Amino acid sequence: MVNRRWWDVAALAVAAVLVTLTLLDPPVGADDVGVWAATGAFLIVYVAYARWHLDDPPMGHHIAISLLFAAILAVGTSFEPSFAILQAFVYPFVWTTAPTLRSALAANFAIAAALVAGYAAHYGPAGIVSGFSVALLSCGFSIALGLWITRIAAYGQERARLLDELQAAQGQLAAMHRDAGIADERGRLAREIHDTIAQSLTGLVMVAQRADNRLASVAGDAAASARGDVQLIEEMARDALTEARGLVASLAPVDAEAGLPDALRRLAAGFERETGVAVAVSADAAAPGRELEVVLLRCAQEGLANVRKHARATHAEVRVESDPSQVVLTVRDDGVGPGDAVPGEGGFGLAGMRDRVALVGGEFSFGAGASGGTELRVAVPLADAAPDATAATSTAPATTAAPPSEEARA
Structure with missing residues (x-):
């Protein structure tokens, strides 16, 4: 002026x-x-x-x-x-x-x-x-x-x-480095938990089983009481081992470089190996862009983590659909349903997912499915259809890369 x-x-x-x-x-x-x-x-x-x-x-x-x-x-x-x-x-x-x-x-x-x-x-x-x-x-x-x-x-x-332009490129490069660092740290934590806590819990289960077998040949009330304690230790160790394995699976980075459909299929395959729950993946929607793909991938990962933790399901489905204005991710299961769970009460997983989706101008819903079980729905606007969300989307890599936790559905 x-x-x-x-x-x-x-x-x-x-x-x-x-x-x-x-x-x-x-x-x-x-x-x-x-x-x-x-x-x-x-x-x-x-x-x-x-x-x-x-x-x-x-x-x-x-x-x-x-x-x-x-x-x-x-x-x-x-x-x-x-x-x-x-x-x-x-x-x-x-x-x-x-x-x-x-x-x-x-x-x-x-x-x-x-x-x-x-x-x-x-x-x-x-x-x-x-x-x-x-x-x-x-x-x-x-x-x-x-x-x-x-x-x-x-x-x-x-x-x-x-x-x-240089400052914008430096900002993008810094975001990429931050993403890479977060992914490396997630992988390191997953390996550390697998190699230390999970292994120790596996050993504890085996020791409890051996002690129970030895006490089985010992008569008397004291022996029976000791067997009960050992069995309780074994049960608690198995539960903790399941939690540790679930945490390892959720922390393990899933590479989205090959595209969202391939990343979701790899995520589903790993989930099936860990839990035995069959997961059907349908992801033929148009590519929404790198930032939005990361948001959708993390939401799918958190949704499956909740299925592992709470649903007691035998089947799950991950579906990605698109229209000219948005891309919609849906995670369904045939489990027990969410009950009265509300995002943000008792945990951070769903609340964090809701905030992450809000950063890119999207919508988040969580509740009982139409045919039973639980349904998680995430809709994010496409960049061309929602230019006002571009500024918020640029902050997504730092937010969406945050490690999802194994908290309760709430």
């Missing part, structure tokens, strides 16, 4: 110089009065009209301002050639406010022609040569300086554009 105060100071300074030059050469005559009148006209045009169109004026206003200044310059110079000092203000003004390069050049030529006309009116035909010489020098300098500054401004705009 152009600072009007500096232009105000410049206009007043030029007007003061013009009036002072007439006062330095007494006595005051008609020509001096004409200079004062032209100076007043200049200030009136500037204050009442020109200064309000400093910021990218329409072409019509720029032409009108240029012609008014040219006419004032011609009239003032016809009274006193030193009035040509007004060029010091007019040339920079028309360059600064010109909508296009062509309009700036046309304004420069109009001002130069006005100066020649003023000299000719003051000196007669003999003044045309001197006026043309002064106009050629001042207009040539103005055009040279204006083109140079314009080129510098264009170069600065190009650098600013390239800098914005």
Whole structure:
């Protein structure tokens, strides 16, 4: 935005110089009065009209301002050639406010022609040569300086554009590195849990079984009580082992680089191996883009984690459908249903999923299925159909990469 105060100071300074030059050469005559009148006209045009169109004026206003200044310059110079000092203000003004390069050049030529006309009116035909010489020098300098500054401004705009693109690329690269780091950490945690806690729990189950077998041949109430304790230890260890294996499965990163359908099929295959629950996958929808694919994949992973944890199901289905405006992910099972579970009460999995979907402008629903069991539905808008969600989507990699937990359905 152009600072009007500096232009105000410049206009007043030029007007003061013009009036002072007439006062330095007494006595005051008609020509001096004409200079004062032209100076007043200049200030009136500037204050009442020109200064309000400093910021990218329409072409019509720029032409009108240029012609008014040219006419004032011609009239003032016809009274006193030193009035040509007004060029010091007019040339920079028309360059600064010109909508296009062509309009700036046309304004420069109009001002130069006005100066020649003023000299000719003051000196007669003999003044045309001197006026043309002064106009050629001042207009040539103005055009040279204006083109140079314009080129510098264009170069600065190009650098600013390239800098914005570089910063955007750096942001995308940082998000990709963050995603890769989170995926590596998820894999590391899964391996650590598998190699330490899960293995220790497996050993504890085996020791409990061996102790139970040994106590089976021992008679007496004490032995029976001990067998009960050992069996309880075995049951608790088995439950903890199941939890650990489920946590390992949910933490294990699933690569979405090959596309959402392949990633969902690999996720379903791993889920079947771990739980024995058959999972049908239908994902023939159009690719929604990398960020939205990650959101849908994490939601499917969390949905299957809830099936593992709570549903006691024998079959599950993961379906991805699309229309021109959105992509819909549905996870269904034939288990016991959600009951009175509400997302956010008692756990973070579904609440985190709901927040993750909200970041990309999507919708989330969770409840009992139409034919029993549980149904999880996630709808995310396509980027082309929902441009307002683009800013939110750009934050999705950092959010959607957060490790899903094995919390309760609520």
